[in-house]
Structure formats: structure tokens, C-alpha cells
Amino acid sequence: MSARRIFARPARFAAIAPYVWMVLFFLVPFAFVLKISLSQTAIAQPPYEPVFDLTAGWDALKAAFAALSIDNFRLLVSDDLYVFAYVRSLTVAVTSTALLLLVGYPIAYGMARLPRRWQAVAMVLVIVPFWTSFLIRIYAWINILQHDGLLNQILLGLHLVSQPVVWLSTDSAMYIGIVYSYLPFMILPLYATLAKMEPVLEEAASDLGAPPWQVFWLVTFPLSLPGVGAGVLLCFIPIVGEFVIPDLLAGSNSLMIGQTLWLEFFTNKDWPVASAAAIILLVVLLVPLLLYERLQKRQLEQGR
Amino acid sequence: MRKVSRLSRFNIASLALGLAFLYLPILILVIYSFNASRLVTVWGGWSLRWYHEFFNDRAMIEAAWMSFRVAASSATIATLLGTLAAVALSRGERFRGRTLFSGMLYAPLVMPEVITGLSLLLLFVALNAERGFWTVTVAHTTLTMCFVAVVVQSRLGSLDRSLEEAAMDLGCDPVRAFLSVTLPLIAPAIIAGWMLAFTLSLDDLVIASFTTGPGSATLPIRIYSEVRLGVKPEINAICTLVIALIAAVIVIASLASKLSSSKGESAAPL
Numbered sequence: 104m105s106a107r108r109i110f111a112r113p114a115r116f117a118a119i120a121p122y123v124w125m126v127l128f129f130l131v132p133f134a135f136v137l138k139i140s141l142s143q144t145a146i147a148q149p150p151y152e153p154v155f156d157l158t159a160g161w162d163a164l165k166a167a168f169a170a171l172s173i174d175n176f177r178l179l180v181s182d183d184l185y186v187f188a189y190v191r192s193l194t195v196a197v198t199s200t201a202l203l204l205l206v207g208y209p210i211a212y213g214m215a216r217l218p219r220r221w222q223a224v225a226m227v228l229v230i231v232p233f234w235t236s237f238l239i240r241i242y243a244w245i246n247i248l249q250h251d252g253l254l255n256q257i258l259l260g261l262h263l264v265s266q267p268v269v270w271l272s273t274d275s276a277m278y279i280g281i282v283y284s285y286l287p288f289m290i291l292p293l294y295a296t297l298a299k300m301e302p303v304l305e306e307a308a309s310d311l312g313a314p315p316w317q318v319f320w321l322v323t324f325p326l327s328l329p330g331v332g333a334g335v336l337l338c339f340i341p342i343v344g345e346f347v348i349p350d351l352l353a354g355s356n357s358l359m360i361g362q363t364l365w366l367e368f369f370t371n372k373d374w375p376v377a378s379a380a381a382i383i384l385l386v387v388l389l390v391p392l393l394l395y396e397r398l399q400k401r402q403l404e405q406g407r
Numbered sequence: 408m409r410k411v412s413r414l415s416r417f418n419i420a421s422l423a424l425g426l427a428f429l430y431l432p433i434l435i436l437v438i439y440s441f442n443a444s445r446l447v448t449v450w451g452g453w454s455l456r457w458y459h460e461f462f463n464d465r466a467m468i469e470a471a472w473m474s475f476r477v478a479a480s481s482a483t484i485a486t487l488l489g490t491l492a493a494v495a496l497s498r499g500e501r502f503r504g505r506t507l508f509s510g511m512l513y514a515p516l517v518m519p520e521v522i523t524g525l526s527l528l529l530l531f532v533a534l535n536a537e538r539g540f541w542t543v544t545v546a547h548t549t550l551t552m553c554f555v556a557v558v559v560q561s562r563l564g565s566l567d568r569s570l571e572e573a574a575m576d577l578g579c580d581p582v583r584a585f586l587s588v589t590l591p592l593i594a595p596a597i598i599a600g601w602m603l604a605f606t607l608s609l610d611d612l613v614i615a616s617f618t619t620g621p622g623s624a625t626l627p628i629r630i631y632s633e634v635r636l637g638v639k640p641e642i643n644a645i646c647t648l649v650i651a652l653i654a655a656v657i658v659i660a661s662l663a664s665k666l667s668s669s670k671g672e673s674a675a676p677l
Contacts, residue, residue, distance in 0.1 A: 107568065404497070
């Protein structure tokens with residue numbers, strides 16, 4: 104038996120503890136979400152019914168099962184409020200991901216073209232803001248965007264506008280916040296593929312007479328598509344369910360689904376509808392999630 | 408012949424603008440935390456007034472202490488579990504349930520936090536667990552161990568496996584080979600993983616809001632409820648302190664990983 108295979112056996116045992124943990128705290132909870140999404144709101148503790156009580160005997164359990172219904176889902180797909188929330192979430196996610204690609208690509212491209220030594224420095228510089236708190240970064244923008252904030256002071260000072268512009272509680276503020284917060288997630292995978300690319304390929308194309316934009320479109324961009332895919336998924340999926348950024352920066356007249364879920368849960372105390380909203384969100388994200396899983400797996404296990 | 412520099416003016420401009428975009432807002436926030444004026448936007452000279460205010464704010468200090476404890480304990484458990492998971496995935500070859508295992512580990516990395524938070528809360532309610540320090544810690548461990556697993560796994564993947572095989576050919580059993588050869592080599596990644604888990608936990612608002620109970624708010628929950636009411640200079644001061652804490656953690660950890668990796672190997676990024 105090879106050393107590799109002897110090593111593999113105890114390594115497999117290492118899976119037990121994290122496996123049990125993830126099943127218990129990641130997989131099993133979804134069963135509860137599903138169950139409660141089929142329940143009704145009640146003024147009780149916990150605020151839903153039926154409550155499964157395993158000690159109450161078989162008949163009580165059967166009665167509880169019979170009381171489950173898909174009413175919450177009917178409500179979610181028929182009420183405009185929720186349908187709009189899903190549509191808005193997807194629109195915001197698509198728009199922001201496109202913006203992120205537009206902003207992130209030139210930065211990643213510039214990083215990949217730096218001399219080797221400087222690339223590591225640039226990478227640290229891109230990662231560090233990611234380590235500072237998410238909430239703090241949004242708060243930093245509230246400072247800048249508020250009525251008498253720095254941005255308006257600069258615009259007024261330069262006489263570009265005659266009176267302060269309303270930035271907060273608008274979609275532009277939300278998009279600025281999203282692009283700002285998710286930028287490292289777009290830059291890093293793009294940079295990883297661009298840095299691995301052979302510079303010879305671009306040089307060959309330009310030696311054969313292609314103008315720079317053609318070199319980019321016909322050689323660089325197609326070769327960077329794996330990075331584009333990773334960056335897009337890494338941003339798109341969490342943005343669809345985003346709560347904090349739209350809540351603090353966007354107006355309150357049209358909500359994203361993360362916000363409606365939050366509202367149903369914390370303000371209306373309607374746990375069943377919040378759970379049903381979570382299930383639908385999960386279904387919407389299923390395909391991108393599976394794509395992302397495949398990509399992540401291939402990337403981490405390519406050496407195998 | 409290779410060109411000496413491939414950097415175009417466009418490259419330099421986009422890098423400079425990009426970094427300015429990333430850093431200026433944070434810099435402005437830090438500068439205004441030293442502002443003497445109550446109005447956040449009017450400069451009234453340098454002052455430590457808002458830091459003083461923060462240190463006299465009992466509720467805020469309590470929340471900060473709670474966050475710190477949660478971050479330290481969840482990061483430690485997450486590092487342990489995440490490292491085990493990474494070892495199993497990169498050295499365990501094929502085993503039953505492997506696809507499900509890696510699926511469960513990679514999904515939380517992108518899963519919207521409202522879903523993770525809600526599902527964990529429903530579990531805690533069903534288990535009748537008292538909500539507070541431990542529920543938030545468990546929730547954060549679940550999220551952050553996945554990040555640790557990815558960081559450590561990518562390090563294990565780039566490691567030369569013949570090293571541990573050589574140790575075993577020389578008579579080490581697998582556990583000993585792992586402890587004396589593999590573990591020191593992946594130590595920088597494990598440290599980086601702990602740091603990442605710590606800062607992610609310190610940062611989290613959504614999952615903590617769902618899983619905490621009355622009377623045990625974390626710092627982000629407090630900050631959030633203050634921010635909703637508007638900008639306050641005290642918040643700038645707290646944010647600056649959090650940034651300083653995270654910066655200190657990064658510096659200490661990168662020094663530690665430099666010391667532990669003898670051949671100057673750098674810690675795995677992210």
C-alpha cells in the first residue's frame with residue numbers, strides 16, 4: 104500500500120467532527136425553515152403553529168402534519184409586494200455585478216501587469232479593506248454622502264451644483280455601497296486568472312498586427328473568463344440576499360427580498376412568511392449556487 | 408524579446424483610482440473621529456472627545472466585550488474544525504459523503520446571511536436553547552469554519568506531498584507525519600484562517616441579530632441601531648478602534664506566521 108493511501112485513512116477520520124457540526128448546524132436547520140414555512144403564524148411562544156411535540160404521541164404528530172399548508176407560498180407568489188421584492192433583488196444584483204465587473208476588471212488587469220514584487224503588495228492592499236468591518240465601510244459612506252457631507256461640500260465648492268444633492272436613501276448610494284463592499288471579491292478571482300496568463304500570448308497577437316483593443320477582446324478577455332465567472336458568482340449570489348446595504352443606503356419605497364424577510368421576521372414577527380421567503384430565495388439561487396460549488400471544487404481540488 | 412515594462416498609463420491610472428476608492432472613505436472616517444465638533448461634517452480641531460464618550464458608554468463597552476468574546480471563541484473552534492475539514496478534503500482521497508461534505512462547506516461562503524441566520528435561529532428555538540453568547544458563537548463558528556477550511560485547503564493543495572510521504576517512509580506513522588511535517592508547513596494558513604474567522608465574526612451583523620437574545624447585543628448590532636438614527640461622531644471613534652484592533656491582529660498574525668515559516672513562505676492570502 105502506498106504512503107499516500109496509508110495517510111488517507113486517518114485523514115478521513117478528521118472529517119467526522121466538522122461533518123457532524125455542518126450537518127447539525129447547516130443542513131438540519133433548513134428542515135426547520137421548510138417546516139415553519141408551511142406553518143401558520145400564532146400569537147404564542149414560539150410564534151407559529153402547529154408545533155411538533157414528539158412526546159405528545161403519534162396522533163398529535165399526525166394532526167400537526169395535517170395542519171401544514173402551502174398558504175404562505177401562495178401569498179408570496181400572488182402578493183405584488185413580494186413579487187416586486189424578488190424582481191428588485193435580481194435587478195439590483197445584475198446591475199451591481201455588471202458595475203463591479205466594469206470597475207474591478209481594470210484594477211485586476213493593472214495588478215496583473217505590475218512587476219512581480221509589486222503584485223504581492225497590491226494584493227495585500229486590495230485584501231486589507233475586506234478585513235475591516237462591512238458595517239464600518241457602509242457607515243464611512245454615510246459620512247460622505249449625507250446632506251452636508253464631504254461629497255456635497257466638494258461639489259458645491261467646485262460650483263458643479265448650486266445646492267446640495269440628495270445622495271442618501273437613493274439607488275445611487277446603494278450601488279456605490281455595494282460596489283465598494285464587494286470590490287475585493289471581484290478583483291481577486293480576476294487577478295488570479297490574469298496573473299497566470301502567459302504574456303507571450305498577448306505579445307504574439309500584437310506582433311501579428313492586432314491593435315491593443317483587439318488584443319484585449321480576442322486574447323485577454325476570453326482567457327480570463329474563468330476568473331470573470333468566479334467573480335460574478337461570488338458577488339451575484341450574496342447581493343441577491345443583501346440586507347444591510349439597501350437598508351442603510353437605499354430609500355425605503357422599494358425593498359429587496361432580504362429586507363422584506365428581515366421586516367417580516369423582526370417587525371411583523373411573522374416567522375412562517377419569513378421562512379417561506381427564505382425558501383423561495385434559496386430556490387432562486389439554487390442554480391448559481393451549484394455553479395459556484397462546482398467552480399470552487401475544481402479550483403481547490405485541481406491537483407488531485 | 409520581452410518588454411521591460413508592460414504597464415500602460417491606463418493600468419497605472421486604474422490602479423491608483425481603485426486604491427483611492429478603497430481607502431479614502433475609511434481614511435475620512437478615521438480623521439473625523441478626532442474631530443472636536445459635534446457636527447460630523449464641520450472640522451473643529453483635533454480632539455479625543457469621542458473616544459472619551461465611548462469609554463463612558465456602558466452599553467457600548469458591554470457590546471464590544473461580548474463581540475470580542477464571541478469572535479475569539481468562535482474563531483478558535485472554527486479554526487480547529489476548519490483545519491480538520493481541510494485535511495479530510497485534501498488528504499482523505501475518496502470517502503462516502505464527500506460531495507455532501509464539500510458542498511456544505513462551500514455553500515455558506517456565498518449564502519445570503521439572512522438565510523443562514525434565520526435557519527439557525529429556528530434550530531435554536533426548536534432545541535429550546537437559551538439565546539445569547541453561545542448561540543451566536545455556534546452560529547459564527549458554522550459560518551467561519553468554512554472560510555478556514557478553504558484557506559487551509561488551498562495551502563494543503565499547494566504543498567509538496569512527497570514531504571509527508573518521506574516522513575512515513577522513514578518510519579513515522581501518519582499522525583506523527585502530519586504533526587511533525589504537515590502541520591508546521593500549514594501553520595501560516597491556519598493562523599491566517601483564525602484571523603479571518605475572528606474578523607468575520609467581529610464584523611457580522613445579520614447572523615448575530617437573528618441568533619442573539621435580549622440583553623446580549625454584539626457591537627455591530629449596537630452600531631447598526633445607532634447608525635439608523637444618523638451619523639454620530641462617537642460611532643466614528645468606535646469604528647476607528649475596531650479598525651485599529653483588526654490592523655493589530657493582522658500585523659501580529661503576519662509576524663507570527665513569518666516566524667513560524669522558516670523558509671520565508673508567505674501566508675496564504677484570504
